[in-house]
Amino acid sequence: xxxxxxxxxxxxxxxxxxxxxxxxxxxxxxxxxxxxxxxxxxxxxxxxxxxxxxxxxxxxxxxxxxxxxxxxxxxxxxxxxxxxxxxxxxxxxxxxxxxxxxxxxxxxxxxxxxxxxxxxxxxxxxxxxxxxxxxxxxxxxxxxxxxxxxxxxxxxxxxxxxxxxxxxxxxxxxxxxxxxxxxxxxxxxxxxxxxxxxxxxxxxxxxxxxxxxxxxxxxxxxxxxxxxxxxxxxxxxxxxxxxxxxxx
Numbered sequence: 310x311x312x313x314x315x316x317x318x319x320x321x322x323x324x325x326x327x328x329x330x331x332x333x334x335x336x337x338x339x340x341x342x343x344x345x346x347x348x349x350x351x352x353x354x355x356x357x358x359x360x361x362x363x364x365x366x367x368x369x370x371x372x373x374x375x376x377x378x379x380x381x382x383x384x385x386x387x388x389x390x391x392x393x394x395x396x397x398x399x400x401x402x403x404x405x406x407x408x409x410x411x412x413x414x415x416x417x418x419x420x421x422x423x424x425x426x427x428x429x430x431x432x433x434x435x436x437x438x439x440x441x442x443x444x445x446x447x448x449x450x451x452x453x454x455x456x457x458x459x460x461x462x463x464x465x466x467x468x469x470x471x472x473x474x475x476x477x478x479x480x481x482x483x484x485x486x487x488x489x490x491x492x493x494x495x496x497x498x499x500x501x502x503x504x505x506x507x508x509x510x511x512x513x514x515x516x517x518x519x520x521x522x523x524x525x526x527x528x529x530x531x532x533x534x535x536x537x538x539x540x541x542x543x544x545x546x547x548x549x550x551x552x553x554x555x556x557x
Contacts, residue, residue, distance in 0.1 A: 320414055320497050321356070321357075321412045321499050322381070322411060322412060322419065323409045323411060323412070323467055323499060324355065324412055325354065325355050325410040326354045326380065326407055326408070326409050326410075327354070327407070328349075328407065328408070329407060329408040333406060334350065334403070334406055339401070340369070340372050340401040340402075340403055343367075343369040344520075344521070344522055345370075345372070345373055345520045345524050345525050346372060346403060348524030349403075357499075358498075359489060359490075359493045359501075359502075359515035360515065360516050360518065361503075361515045361517045362502070362503040362504070362525070363517065363518070363519055363533060363535050364525075365520075370503035370504075370520055371472070371503055372401050372403060374469050374471050374502065375400050375403075375423070376404040377404075377407070377469060377501055378419070378421040378423075378469040379400060379404035380404040380407040380408070381467055381469075383419045383420070383467075383469065384421065385404070385421070386423065386429060387422060387426045387430045388433065388434075389419065389420045390419050392433060416465040416466040416497060416498075418467075419466045419468065420462065420466065420469070421471075422458075422469070422473055423471045424472045424473065424475040424476065425471075427453070427454070427457070427476075428446070431445040431453065432446070441460070442460065453476075454476040455477070455484075458473075458485065458488060462488055464498075465495065466498060466499075467499050467500075467501070468489075468492060468498065468499070468500045468501070468502075469501050469502070470501075470503070471502070471503050472503055472504060472505060474504055474505065474506035474509050482506055482509050483508060485509060486511060486512050489502070489512050489515075490512055490513055490514075493512075493514065505535065507535055507536045510536075511530055517530055517533065519533060
């Protein structure tokens, strides 16, 4: 793992995300009805080298990372800043009312790994002339994810990941943690990711934001509700399973 450098704020691709001047989503309309979105539009969000979003389904994790990627100029269906593919638009309009403050000396390149649209990205990459990525559809789900990480997560820039653990084994999740840590340690790359995995959330030095009914707030890894639930489940599975399994 690379030795960590203290990154200059000017070297980070995104220093801050905030509402754009003169733009707003009407109060009481989606996605502003999501507390995390409301907080972003009210207070903005400063980003460090690694920012991890955790929370229950529907808490707004994917909505926020998708909007940050799109506001930065990355295709909301995934891929790099150069990707132009589109299938069915499903993203919220949040990115249209956001402004990103870029680092003055930072790279403008970025990559969005969005688990739910990865196969569409593979088809797009497969169709590019002379593409080195025309083999992704031939791999298993997990193998293709691992290859995307190995091939694309190299250059300085912004890396946005939405639930990358969906295709990864435990050991592959550990490898992802190492990769994210190395990117941050370079001093010229930045990672924003949403996850349900306590393993992926354990990136050393990451700012972890818990999303809930109050919006989002910074939490230490060991204090995450997610980590507590996994610990208790592994200690005594029946403590949880008795609530979901029918009586014989």
